[in-house]
Amino acid sequence: MRIKEITASLGYLILLFSFSFLVPAVAGLYYNETSEYVYKAYLLPLIVSASIGCILWYNSRDSVENLRERDAYIVVGMGWVAIAALGALPYMFSGTISNPLDAFFESMSGFTTTGASVLDFSGGDYIDIYPHSILLWRALTNWLGGMGIIVLGIVILARFMHGGLFLFKAEVAGASVTRLKPKLYQTARILWAVYGFFTLACILFFMAAGMPGFDAVCTSFSTLSSGGFTLHTDSIGFYASPAVEAVAVVFMFLGATNFVVHYWFLTGRFREASKDAEMRTFVIWLAGMSAIVIGSLMLSGMDSPVRNGLFGAVSAATTTGFSTVSDMSVWPPLIHALLLFLMLTGATLGSTSGGLKTARFLVLIKNLRNGMIKAIHPRAVLSVKMGGKAIPDSVVSRIQILFLTFTMVLAVSVLLLCATGISLVDSFSASASCIANCGLSIFSPGVGFHTFSPFAKAVLTVVMWMGRLEIFTALMVLAPSTYRK
Amino acid sequence: MYIVVAGAGHVGAEVARALLGEGHNVAVVESNRKRIQELESLDALVVEGSAANPRCLAEAGIDSANLMVAVTGSDETNIIACVMAKAKGCKTIARLRSPDYMKEGAVSGRLEIFGIDLAISQDMVTANHISKILLLPSLMESGDIAGGQSLIVELRIGQGNPSISRMPDSIKLPPGAVICSVARNSSAFEPSHAGPLQRDDRIMMVLDSRALVRPAEEAFGMPSGSVSAVGGRMEGGIDKVVIVGATRVAIQVAKLLEQDRITVLVARDPEGCARASEALEKAIVINGDATDSNLFKDEGLDDAAVLMAATENSEFNMIACLLAKKRGVPRTLSIVDEPELRQLFEQIGVDIALSPRKMVVDFIIQHISGKQASATFTNLQGSGITAMEILVDGSLWMVGKEYHNIKMPRGSFIGSLIRNGKCVKPGMFDTVKPGDRIIVMVQPEAMRKVERLFSYRHGKIMHK
Structure with a gap:
């Protein structure tokens, strides 16, 4: 580990990140919030993070060119922690969430696009009791975290981030994004451009569906990033509008599916786009699961089963975590299980969704089948194929390791939550929701993230962080062997 | 520029790395998966497949590329890649192993029939370069600057050189010669900061004209080889050159030298010797082992002024050079396949170690950036x-x-x-x-x- 190289890259990232405080600050002034509030909530954090960034960068500015692969893991892992910590400052300084741990949880939940909230809603709807600017900040954390902070850093700081390639690999695990252009920053730029384009479209569609402008912006941020923060305690259900729900379903799907495929679609390469094996599987899988959810809701005699069932299934599978019903606990247990299953499998690679992703499951299942064939024909030479191309064994084994560690982290999290006295069902639901960065809360009545003990919240914060970095990068940061000379 | 590099062997990977360093956009096409894994740390678009396959080239973005550099191991693949790239409007550079595509004796040139803008013969690049260096007793390398008026040369302080332990600034150089730097181990110093000269230091000098090569050497007390110019035509000085190996490079070097020098080519395999004797006119071709002391004495190789080992086997080259040195040949030059080993070879005692691959990479890069x-x-x-x-x-x-x-x-x-x-x-x-x-x-x-x-x-x- 080489401290200077790491701090130089971190410094750049934090410096870049500090500018994002300007967005809620401007919004605060626009919505006539007091200048003292704007200063305390946004300018102070801006000054703090900009100075930290400057100090880190200035001390080691000559070293940024020599970032190595193992250092990149630390930069990305620590970068996410640092940015979540700095992103918690507005909540703390403005008094929205005065407890530092809760503020950190909320911020981490935002950046990892989990969308689990500990915001206090005893006084009424979020939008009635909190200033607009802080809600915009909350949505913005979703949006920034969705496509990835590091990827954004590579887009903007391409010239300075010489370790960009390693950083990209550490954030986008297994480099699952197909190169579209020879230079990495060009590919990253396309991803962000498509992301921005969809966000804009989503805002317009939401407004056309009757949402107020501010709601449309904030909700779009959370929709495309598969984040799930909303302005209302009733989530999307507040609007009680089929049109809004339809727009949300479409854009949740777009945000949670491969942006490379979207780019092909937008540039008219339909043949390549339609051949993507993972996309096809995901669509079939999502359609099938939605049908089961809808059928089961019908059988148990719930209200408007098609609307709520489809929305719930898409919200879980895309790991967004919006909901249209105020209390899911009245739904039959089968649906709870299905939704948890959907969020753990996640959507597709190269998207903003969390979970394990469909392609990895495809590989695991095909590998399992190969294993069985091998038992019958010991001399058979088999390869795992995706879309006609063989997947190298090293990639297959990496996916197996990921699956194993993912399951282990989930199990340990459930264990620790149970230790704080939370029931097994709620522990599992909360852990799954956090590791898949979904945020959908399927809890027993009266239980929510805000009722958990500080220790449980701390555990879940770590789990969200690990989930977003797809375990491996997070493990590298935590493993002592990384720091040995 | 958007450049597609076909082939990611040593040359391809080095070319890609150098081009990236200059800020170009690079796509690499390579069929060997192992080599692809080694490219992981490059910020380039990597396509798995053959460079002669139109689909792979399309995937590498040949439609929007400006330049194709074809350096796979196969001439045929390189040619096909260039033909296809040319059809898409690219400029094309290809490395060709077989000398028969080119005009007799040409280092590089245009190949109209295949649409190759610059075809490079690796062997000729190497042979040309080596034959220049071989003939200058102390000159390691030379390059022209200022549009060919001035030149930059590198000298190495040998054992027992009288200027050892003198300060570089105290050496009285002829007017028009300036010491640029002193390289020691793998770092370079300004002359005023280098301290006393040591054995194996490399002095880099800029000279106004070629005529200053000799006076500059004399100023350092280098052995009088009575060299009058940089290049192949010289009077006196070296008269016997031994070349070990019958590779294409070895034969080519022999060809370039045989008219002016007594050239002896020693090779172990009879077929290679046959090929060599067919290609050469004046040079003497001997079938035997250059490390054999009897052969050395019998053929009178120990009074050669310089020995070059150019077999395909780097280790054998090294041993041949070291043994020759021990038997009294004052200067030895070895071909090393792996560019990384060059320095090690020179530390052990080989006077000059050169890597053909590195030369080709430099040639290509200089052409592109030039x-x-x-x-x-x-x-x-x-x-x-x-x-x-x-x-x-x-x-x-x-x-x-x-x-x-x-x-x-x-x-x-x-x-x-x-x-x-x-x-x-x-x-x-x-x-x-x-x-x-x-x-x-x-x-x-x-x-x-x-x-x-x-x-x-x-x-x-x-x-x-």
Whole structure:
């Protein structure tokens, strides 16, 4: 580990990140919030993070060119922690969430696009009791975290981030994004451009569906990033509008599916786009699961089963975590299980969704089948194929390791939550929701993230962080062997 | 520029790395998965597959590419890749192993029938380069600068050289010669900071003209080889050259030298010898083992002035050189396949170790960057440092500043200055003037910073 190289890259990232405080600050002034509030909530954090960034960068500015692969893991892992910590400052300084741990949880939940909230809603709807600017900040954390902070850093700081390639690999695990252009920053730029384009479209569609402008912006941020923060305690259900729900379903799907495929679609390469094996599987899988959810809701005699069932299934599978019903606990247990299953499998690679992703499951299942064939024909030479191309064994084994560690982290999290006295069902639901960065809360009545003990919240914060970095990068940061000379 | 590199062997990977370093967009096509894994750390689009396959080329973005560099191991693949790239409007560069595609004796050239803009014969590049170096007793490398008027040379301080332990500044050089740098181990020093000269130091000098090569050597007390010019035609001095191996490079070098020198080619395999004797006229071809002491004595190889080992086996080359040295051959040159081993070879006692691959990479890069006039290098292989020539034009930001006020990045310094065709050391109060050619000595890690310093603000960097 080489401290200077790491701090130089971190410094750049934090410096870049500090500018994002300007967005809620401007919004605060626009919505006539007091200048003292704007200063305390946004300018102070801006000054703090900009100075930290400057100090880190200035001390080691000559070293940024020599970032190595193992250092990149630390930069990305620590970068996410640092940015979540700095992103918690507005909540703390403005008094929205005065407890530092809760503020950190909320911020981490935002950046990892989990969308689990500990915001206090005893006084009424979020939008009635909190200033607009802080809600915009909350949505913005979703949006920034969705496509990835590091990827954004590579887009903007391409010239300075010489370790960009390693950083990209550490954030986008297994480099699952197909190169579209020879230079990495060009590919990253396309991803962000498509992301921005969809966000804009989503805002317009939401407004056309009757949402107020501010709601449309904030909700779009959370929709495309598969984040799930909303302005209302009733989530999307507040609007009680089929049109809004339809727009949300479409854009949740777009945000949670491969942006490379979207780019092909937008540039008219339909043949390549339609051949993507993972996309096809995901669509079939999502359609099938939605049908089961809808059928089961019908059988148990719930209200408007098609609307709520489809929305719930898409919200879980895309790991967004919006909901249209105020209390899911009245739904039959089968649906709870299905939704948890959907969020753990996640959507597709190269998207903003969390979970394990469909392609990895495809590989695991095909590998399992190969294993069985091998038992019958010991001399058979088999390869795992995706879309006609063989997947190298090293990639297959990496996916197996990921699956194993993912399951282990989930199990340990459930264990620790149970230790704080939370029931097994709620522990599992909360852990799954956090590791898949979904945020959908399927809890027993009266239980929510805000009722958990500080220790449980701390555990879940770590789990969200690990989930977003797809375990491996997070493990590298935590493993002592990384720091040995 | 958008450049597609076909083939990621040693040459391909090095070319891709160098092009990326110059800021180009690079796509690499390679069929070997192992090699692809080694490319992981490059910020380039990597396509798995054959470069002769139109689908792979399309995937690599040949439609929008400006240049195709075909350096796979197969001539046929290179040609097909270039033909296809040409059809898409690319410029094309190909390395060809077989000399028969080219005009007899040409190093590189245009191949109209295949649409190859620059076909490079690796063997000819190597042979040409080697034959120049072979004939100069102390000269390691030479390169032309200032459009061919001046030249940059590298000398190595041998054992027992009278200038050992003298300060570089105290050596009285003929006018028109300037010491740019002293390279020791793998780092370079300004002459005034280098301290006393040591054995194996490499001195890099800029000379006004070729005529100064000999006086400069004399100033350092180098053995009098009575060299009068850089190049193949020389009088006196070396008269016997031994070449070990019957590879294409070896035969080619022998061909270039046999007219003016007594040339002896020794090779172990009879078929190679047959090929060599067919290709050569005056040179003597001997079938035998160059490491065999009897053969050495019988054939009178020990009174040769220089021995070059150019078999395909690097280890054998090294041993042949070391044994020859022990038996009294004053100068030895070895071909090393792996560029990384060059320095090690020279430390052990081989006088010069050269890597053909590195030469081809340098040749290609110089061609590409020279065409563009964006960056310029004279890569002196031995010490790993690069002499960069910068032509100052009126719009460069530093015009009018004093030379000693220009803060150079760490790992680089101004070696010399060519003003009005004369090499000088920039004095205390000299200011930067348009038309100056600044020779900057750059270590690899500082390359990017130096380029930024000069090229970012409209400095015009000229290729040699």
